[in-house]
Amino acid sequence: MKRIRTWFRTPAAPLAAAVAALALTALEARPQQPPQQPTDIITTITSVDVGTPPRYAVPDFLAITKDAETVAAAQTIARVLWDDLNFEHEFALIPRDILSTVPAATSLEDVPFERWREVNADGVIIGTVQKTDSGVQVRVRLYSVRNRASAFGREYTGSIANPRIYAHQMADEIHQNQRALQGVARTKLTFNSDRSGERIQGTIEQRSVKEVFISDYDGENQRQITANKSLNLHSVWAPDARSIVYTSYRRGPPSIYVANIYEGTGDELTKGGAGQNMLPVVSPDGTRIAFASTRDGNFDIYVMNRDGSNARRVTSNAAADTTPTWSPTGTQIAFTSDRLGVGAPEVFIMDADGLNQRQLTHEGYADRPTWSPSPYNEIAYTARTGAGNDIKIVDVSTREVRRLTFGEGTNESPAFAPNGRHIAFMSTRSGKSQIFTIARDGKDLKQLTRLGNNYQPNWSPR
Amino acid sequence: MRRAMWLVGLVTIGSLACHRNTQPVARPTPPPPAAVATAAGPSGPPAPPEPVREPVLVPPEPVRPDNITSNSLDELNKQGLLKPVFFEYDSSELTQAGIATLNENSTTMKRNGSWTVTIEGHCDERGTPEYNLVLGDRRAVAARTYLVSLGVPADKLRTVSYGKEFPFDPGHDESAYAKNRRAHFVITAK
Numbered sequence: 094m095k096r097i098r099t100w101f102r103t104p105a106a107p108l109a110a111a112v113a114a115l116a117l118t119a120l121e122a123r124p125q126q127p128p129q130q131p132t133d134i135i136t137t138i139t140s141v142d143v144g145t146p147p148r149y150a151v152p153d154f155l156a157i158t159k160d161a162e163t164v165a166a167a168q169t170i171a172r173v174l175w176d177d178l179n180f181e182h183e184f185a186l187i188p189r190d191i192l193s194t195v196p197a198a199t200s201l202e203d204v205p206f207e208r209w210r211e212v213n214a215d216g217v218i219i220g221t222v223q224k225t226d227s228g229v230q231v232r233v234r235l236y237s238v239r240n241r242a243s244a245f246g247r248e249y250t251g252s253i254a255n256p257r258i259y260a261h262q263m264a265d266e267i268h269q270n271q272r273a274l275q276g277v278a279r280t281k282l283t284f285n286s287d288r289s290g291e292r293i294q295g296t297i298e299q300r301s302v303k304e305v306f307i308s309d310y311d312g313e314n315q316r317q318i319t320a321n322k323s324l325n326l327h328s329v330w331a332p333d334a335r336s337i338v339y340t341s342y343r344r345g346p347p348s349i350y351v352a353n354i355y356e357g358t359g360d361e362l363t364k365g366g367a368g369q370n371m372l373p374v375v376s377p378d379g380t381r382i383a384f385a386s387t388r389d390g391n392f393d394i395y396v397m398n399r400d401g402s403n404a405r406r407v408t409s410n411a412a413a414d415t416t417p418t419w420s421p422t423g424t425q426i427a428f429t430s431d432r433l434g435v436g437a438p439e440v441f442i443m444d445a446d447g448l449n450q451r452q453l454t455h456e457g458y459a460d461r462p463t464w465s466p467s468p469y470n471e472i473a474y475t476a477r478t479g480a481g482n483d484i485k486i487v488d489v490s491t492r493e494v495r496r497l498t499f500g501e502g503t504n505e506s507p508a509f510a511p512n513g514r515h516i517a518f519m520s521t522r523s524g525k526s527q528i529f530t531i532a533r534d535g536k537d538l539k540q541l542t543r544l545g546n547n548y549q550p551n552w553s554p555r
Numbered sequence: 556m557r558r559a560m561w562l563v564g565l566v567t568i569g570s571l572a573c574h575r576n577t578q579p580v581a582r583p584t585p586p587p588p589a590a591v592a593t594a595a596g597p598s599g600p601p602a603p604p605e606p607v608r609e610p611v612l613v614p615p616e617p618v619r620p621d622n623i624t625s626n627s628l629d630e631l632n633k634q635g636l637l638k639p640v641f642f643e644y645d646s647s648e649l650t651q652a653g654i655a656t657l658n659e660n661s662t663t664m665k666r667n668g669s670w671t672v673t674i675e676g677h678c679d680e681r682g683t684p685e686y687n688l689v690l691g692d693r694r695a696v697a698a699r700t701y702l703v704s705l706g707v708p709a710d711k712l713r714t715v716s717y718g719k720e721f722p723f724d725p726g727h728d729e730s731a732y733a734k735n736r737r738a739h740f741v742i743t744a745k
Contacts, residue, residue, distance in 0.1 A: 300721045324720055326684075345673075345743075346715050369692065369716060372685065391696075392689055413689040429686060435693060436645025438686045460683040475683045482683060505683050548684065 136244035137271055138216040138237050140185075147215035149184040150238075151175045152192045154220035154231075155200070163229070166256035167222040170231065173257045174218065176311065177264030177278040180537070181514065183271070187214055201234055209238045216244070218267075222256075229253040233263055235271070245270045257313060275512045280310045281553040282508075282517055283318070283328040283337050284528050288545030291322055300324075303548070305339050307354065310510070310552070312528070312541030318352050327372050327549055331399075332379040334553040338362070340371040347371045349384055349401075362401030372416050375399070376423045377554075383407070383417035383426055394428050396445070407447040413438075418464045418472070419445075427453065427462040427472055440474050442489070454487060454494075461506050464489075465513045466554075469533075473497070473507035473516055484518050486533070497535050506549045517541075517550035628742055636663050637672065637740035639723075640698050641733060645682070647693035649701060653738075657698060660740060661705040671744035673713040674698050679732035680719050691716030698738040713743065 140147040151174050154167035172189075179186045195208045198219045209217045220233040228251055235245035245267055249259050261278035268276035287301040305328040308315040319325045321343040328339035337352045349363045349370050363370035368388035375382050383396050389406060392413035397404035408414040412432035419426060426445050431438045433452075440462045443450040453462075458477035465471040470489045475482045478496075481503030487494045498504040502522035509516055510530075515537075517530045526546040531538045637660045640653040649657070664670060676691030676698075695714035703709045723739075724731035 303720070324717070326720075342715075342717075346713070371688065387692060392692060413692070415689055416685045429689075431686070431689060435647055436682075436690065438689070458682070458686075460686040475685075477682070480681075506685070 136237050136240070136242045138235070138244055140215055146183055146185045148187055148213055149178060150187045150192060150195070150209055150212065150214040150217040151178065152195065152197060152217070152219070154222050154233075155198060157221050157223035160224060162253060163222050163224050166229065166253055167220070169256040170220060170222065170260045170263075171218075173260035173311075174220075174263055177260055177276070178267065180264075180278070180311075181268060181272075181274060181276060182532075182537075183268060183274060184216070187212060201232055204236060204241075206236070206238055206241050214238045218263075220263075224253070225250065229256075231256075231259045235267060255314070257309070261309070277310050277510045277512055277515065277552075280511060280555065281307050281330070281334065282310060282312075282528065282541070282550050283307045283330060283339075283553070284519075284542070284547050284550040285326055285328060285339075286542070286545050286547045288547070290545065293323060301546075305337060305352070306547075307337070308541065310530075312539075315542070315544075318354055329374055329551040330553040331375045332377055332554045334555045338373045338375055338382060340373065349373045349382070360401070362397070363404070364401065366404065374417055374419055376419050377421055378423055381423075383419060385415035385417065394426065394447075407445070408443070408450070409447075414441075416461050418462050420464050421467045427464055429460045429462065440472065440487075453489070453492070456485070459485075463507050463509055465509045466511055467513070469513040471513075473509060475505045475507065481521075484516065486516075497531060497533075508551045510552045511554045515552075517552055519548050519550065628745065631742050631745065637742070639740065640694075640738040642694050642736040642738075644679070644732070644736065645690070647690060647697045649697055653698075654701065657701050658705070661702050661707050664702070664707050664711070667745070668708075668711075669745055670742050671711050671713065673715055673741045673743045674702075675721075675739040675741060676714065676716040676718075677721060677723070677735055677737050677739060678719045679735040680722060680727070681732065682719070684718055684720070687718035688716045691718045694736075694738050 138147045151171055153171045156164040156167040175186055178184050191212055195212060196205055198204045201219055201221055204217065204219055215238055216235055217238055218233060218235050220231060223230045231249045233247050234243050236243055247263065247266060249262065264278040265276035268274040284306055285303045286306050287303050289302055289304065291302040293300040293302055302322050303324050303326065304320060305318040305325045306315055307318055318337060321341065324342040326340045328337050330337060335353065335355050337354060339350055340347050341350050347369045348361055350359055350361050352359045366388055368386050370384055370386045373382050373384040380399055381396050382399060383394060385392050386395050392415045393406055393410065394408040394414045394417050395404050395406055410430060410432050412430055414428055414430045416429040417426045424445055425442055427440055427442045429438045430441050433439055437457060438460050439452055439456065440454040440459050441450055442453050453472065454474060456476040460475050462472045462474045471486050472489055473484060473486045476485045479500060481500065482505050483500060484497040484504050484507045485494055486497060497516065502520050504518055504520045507516050507518045514533055515530050516533060517528060519526055520529050523540060526548055527540055528542045528547045528550045529538055529540050638656045640656050643650065664672060674695040676695030678687040678690050692714065695716060699712045699714050702712060722735045723737065724734040
């Protein structure tokens, strides 16, 4: 196995953790390693029992330098890696209490394979963390316990400020290496929150400020993106995961803005546009933004260029057409329309130029469609199911509908992970409005937010 | 001179007496010009008592706009001169009560022709946050369309939808919902 050295830039500004994560994401697009020759993939670790996922052991990493920061990082990386790998269920993770019964490796090479075999591990991930003059060096190996071959090896260097990013990158690379799966450990969420408790100035009623936030896919590293003390909604990622497009009421009527979160810059995209402009979604190729606007009277779907230029009307129904979502190829748009009756919205599909409009859902009340990435061809949406709402998923080809939530609180605003295997949504099941993730089979419900109320999640495409 | 004082006193008493039911707050009421002119003539004949009733007819309305123009927009909006219009569940149709309220609001707006008013559409928490923005827009537009039909200039009326973002009553029962399904009027320029 060729050892690959991956260099990460250490950010100069003390924005620390988040910026380090951003630097990682920024570098993701660049070739970090030469194209893999077929011979580079030495081993795919399998289970002894055919048809069951291989059992992985992920013990705490070995701190080569013994300072507290390195020791803490060695533990954090292993535990986050355990969670990241467990998230996709491609591997059966050996529980942490069993891991602690096996003595630690003394180096990357000196691994107690016999002991790992005793706990029925198929694979074991051994890692080391060492402080260097410029930061930290993290090395990792995935071994087959049966033949003691190294199936995967990497070496990472960078800042020690946020050890979690090393685990996230390892998890994505191991999923790619062993299962040819696009992991989501380095992806992020955006949502809006009233957690500041601030009230909007100049109104006679008590009105809560909502600002746009981002977080890692697991809810860690929650950071505020906007700070205009107004109503900010509908935040979505651009495909490069470097910009967030959202609706803001900061100047009165709602308008669409972009926040370039790495540059710290922003712009109003529907500047000077008449009417109310909201619910933006960036096309999969990043060149266009579909949105809803009342500029010609009532709500219709429009498409404009990424920079806000050349807005053109796509629907012109006398009823309201809103909440667009792009198909993975960018050739179709699903949207909500109440053309069947006020208070009775349904999801429709059309070509991206507005032709071929046809009804997709028959719920009586369905809204906020979100098209899954390939290979799934599904649309998740919110449906009224009683006193509250639930998340449902319709297969676009077969029109088969299945339900993801079952009346625990109200459940709204679904958003797919970029690999289509998970859905983020808002639920009131724990009291306030919070962001949850759930697997596409309805398992693995996880609450990500706890501060204030949090709404309308969107998952970064990478 | 004593007679003049007596006349002023009589005028004041008469004014107070006739305002007792509608204007409990005492206001300095100037004597009618006619009475003053009569009293000013030192050698004139005693004035007949009839003119004393004249001040009663001074309409109270002009006083209000004077106060209004001296207030900020925030203070103006706090007075609640424009009443909210309420809607049925999942509906943007004006109710009879809503039409009556809009009739009052149109009178107030016509009397204050310089105002620009933003009509905010709001919803209760049921339904999705996204579709409620549509419903809120429909409610604001319904109120605006009716006001324009009553002669309120269209260019003085803006609409904005807040969906279910800003409930008036944070409760989770029908009485809260009923208060939250509304078109709310905000004076944004005067």
